[in-house]
Amino acid sequence: SKDLKDCPSCFRTSLKSLKDKKQYVLNALITKYTNARVEGKNNTIKVLKRVSFGFRSFKNLRLRVLLREKIQVI
Numbered sequence: 001s002k003d004l005k006d007c008p009s010c011f012r013t014s015l016k017s018l019k020d021k022k023q024y025v026l027n028a029l030i031t032k033y034t035n036a037r038v039e040g041k042n043n044t045i046k047v048l049k050r051v052s053f054g055f056r057s058f059k060n061l062r063l064r065v066l067l068r069e070k071i072q073v074i
Contacts, residue, residue: 041069044065044068044069045065048061048064048065048068049061052064
């Protein structure tokens with residue numbers, strides 16, 4: 001194996017970061033949990049906010065989000 005001194009500095013930085021966060025990386029690879037659904041919902045809400053800039057009230061925006069997520073609105 002090569003010594004880290006022979007690697008370009010950008011690789012050394014990446015390898016050092018991986019070494020420092022090794023336990024977190026391993027946990028991410030071992031567990032099946034992810035925050036993809038939450039990130040997807042956040043993205044949907046951001047897009048709706050951008051597209052529906054002219055909504056006059058938060059209530060209308062909230063209803064649109066709930067309808068998009070197929071949540072029953074009473």
